[in-house]
Each structure stands twice: as structure tokens, then as C-alpha cells.
Amino acid sequence: MSDIRVLLVDDHPVVRAGLRAMLADLAGIVVVAEASDGDRALVELQRLSTLGESVDLVLMDLQMGSGMDGVTATTKIKAGEAGTPPPPVLILTTYDSDADILAAVEAGASGYMLKDAPPEQIRQAVVAAAAGQTALAPEVAAKLMGRLRNPSPALSAREVELLELLATGLSNRAMAKQLFISEATVKTHLVHIYSKLGVDNRTAAIAVARQKRVIRG
Numbered sequence: 001m002s003d004i005r006v007l008l009v010d011d012h013p014v015v016r017a018g019l020r021a022m023l024a025d026l027a028g029i030v031v032v033a034e035a036s037d038g039d040r041a042l043v044e045l046q047r048l049s050t051l052g053e054s055v056d057l058v059l060m061d062l063q064m065g066s067g068m069d070g071v072t073a074t075t076k077i078k079a080g081e082a083g084t085p086p087p088p089v090l091i092l093t094t095y096d097s098d099a100d101i102l103a104a105v106e107a108g109a110s111g112y113m114l115k116d117a118p119p120e121q122i123r124q125a126v127v128a129a130a131a132g133q134t135a136l137a138p139e140v141a142a143k144l145m146g147r148l149r150n151p152s153p154a155l156s157a158r159e160v161e162l163l164e165l166l167a168t169g170l171s172n173r174a175m176a177k178q179l180f181i182s183e184a185t186v187k188t189h190l191v192h193i194y195s196k197l198g199v200d201n202r203t204a205a206i207a208v209a210r211q212k213r214v215i216r217g
Contacts, residue, residue, distance in 0.1 A: 026123040038067060046083060
């Protein structure tokens with residue numbers, strides 16, 4: 001059985017070095033290239049494709065400084081912009097908010113792991129994702145299951161997106177412009193958000209959303 005060929009994407013050189021060293025110690029996995037952000041990941045995938053070298057899995061961070069973020073890069077990879085067939089993408093990050101998880105899943109990521117996971121757990125996730133299976137950290141799986149089992153209305157992906165913008169202090173007009181929707185639609189979403197969170201204003205909504213890890217604290 002051949003090794004799983006991995007493209008490692010993370011903006012911190014020290015973190016990449018640590019991940020490379022960890023993966024080198026795991027049987028059946030080899031890092032064939034690295035990238036410091038989403039743009040470089042797309043370039044590396046295209047370069048390797050031109051050379052006829054396959055990539056079985058992209059191990060992708062989420063936030064990468066001023067470069068293209070992991071969700072955007074995942075969307076582009078899964079759309080075939082870096083070659084076809086697109087390799088699976090496994091998110092490896094420190095963030096576990098609903099907003100990050102939902103965005104990654106919607107972008108087409110095959111899995112979502114946290115960087116503090118034990119090496120063997122990460123190895124199993126790499127193997128599973130490379131084989132076309134879903135690989136989720138236990139904490140992430142529990143969070144998603146909680147959304148399914150929770151009898152209270154769950155926030156939609158758009159509502160979570162709006163909450164993230166709300167937390168940056170944007171006005172209704174600014175949020176409407178950024179999301180390409182009307183101010184009336186923003187107000188309707190806010191009414192639904194407040195109802196689902198059991199609050200009656202934006203400050204309380206942000207506080208509760210952070211407390212419940214719907215958005216980053």
C-alpha cells in the first residue's frame with residue numbers, strides 16, 4: 001500500500017515544521033509539499049499536477065494571516081481550480097466555533113480536526129479523509145450532533161455569518177452591502193437570531209453567541 005501524499009498548508013513556519021515532523025513519524029504518510037496560505041496551496045497543487053505528482057490530501061489551516069484563508073482555498077480546490085479530480089481537504093485548526101465548522105463543511109472539507117489532538121487521532125483522520133470518508137474531531141462531531149439533537153431552533157449558516165459580522169460592529173446597512181442582501185432582510189435575520197438566542201439586542205446576541213461558541217470569542 002503506497003503512502004498518503006499530503007500537502008501541508010499553514011501560515012506559521014514553526015507550526016508547519018512541527019506538523020511535518022509529527023507526520024513523518026506516522027506510518028503511511030508523507031508530506032510532499034508545503035504552502036503558507038491558500039493562494040500558495042493552489043499554486044503548489046497546480047505545480048505538482050503539472051509534474052504528474054499526485055496529492056492524496058490537503059491538510060489545511062483556517063486562518064492564515066493576510067493570505068487566502070482555508071475556507072476560501074477549500075472552496076476553490078473542491079471547484080477544481082487547482083486541478084481535477086480535486087483532492088480531499090482535511091481542516092486542521094485551533095478554532096472550534098460553529099461558524100468555522102459550518103463554513104468548512106459548506107466549502108466541501110472532508111474533515112475537521114483540532115491541532116491539540118493526539119498524533120494517532122490525526123493519523124486516523126488523514127487516512128479516513130484520504131479514503132473519501134468523513135473525519136471529525138470528537139469535539140466537533142459532538143457539536144454537530146448537538147445541533148441535530150437540540151430541540152431549539154438552530155441558527156442557519158447565513159445567521160451565523162451575520163452574527164460574525166455583527167460582532168465586528170458593522171451597521172445593518174454595512175452588513176447588507178457585504179452580504180449582497182437588503183437591509184430589510186438583515187433586520188429579518190436579526191429578529192430570527194434574537195429569538196433563537198433568547199435575547200433582544202445585538203450586544204446580548206454577540207455575548208450569548210460567544211458563550212455558546214457559535215462564533216469565536
